[in-house]
Amino acid sequence: MFRNAMLSGFSSVRNVKNLFFPSLANIKQGRVSAVCIRSMSKHSSETEEEFDARYEAYFNRSDIDGWDVRKAMNDLQGMDLVPEPKIISAALKACRRVNDYALAVRFLEAVKDKCGNRVKEIYPYIIQEVRPILDELGVNTPEEMGYDKPELYLESVYDIH
Structure with missing residues (x-):
């Protein structure tokens, strides 16, 4: 739009400024041909x-690479949701690929x-829903690997009976 404005006779900075930041008087008189409007809300209609x-x-893309997998996982982590088990299963299969x-x-x-x-x-x-995929791929959960406890975790002497 800026290039078209320059080619159509808006050569002074004042006229270009009026095109992008029109005054109320120019709007009322109909001198403004285009106004840039940026919507600040991004409401999704996706179900x-x-x-x-x-x-x-x-x-499930066959040509997915490590960067794409990490990008999608990072996007999911940035959202206010817990992914459905079918998405988690697809992500685990992508990790395998x-x-x-x-x-x-x-x-x-x-x-x-x-x-x-x-x-x-x-x-x-x-875990119950993705268990068949975990078994098929041979992936252990963090709890099965002991990652849910600190590295040097020792049972308390007070808990031993």
Whole structure:
């Protein structure tokens, strides 16, 4: 639009400024031909099913690489949601296709973290739903690997009976 304004006779800075920042008087007199409006709200009309299908299809791409997998996982972590088990399964399969076992385990840790204060309700359900995929791919959960405890975790002498 700026280039078209320059070519159509708006040669002075004042006229170009009026095109992008029109005064109220110019708007009332009809001298403004174009006004840039930027919507500050980005409301999505995407349903939950469409969202799930979009991420599932993204992770199921045959040409996906490690960067793409990490990008999508990072985007999911930035959202205010816990991914559905079908998205998690597709992500774990994508980790297998790019041969990144550590990324699969870290993604499960991130999903557990996304469960927030309802981790005891949501996370067991997610693990139950993705268990067949975990077994098929040979991926252990962070709890099975001992990552849920500190590295030098020792049982308290007061807890031993």
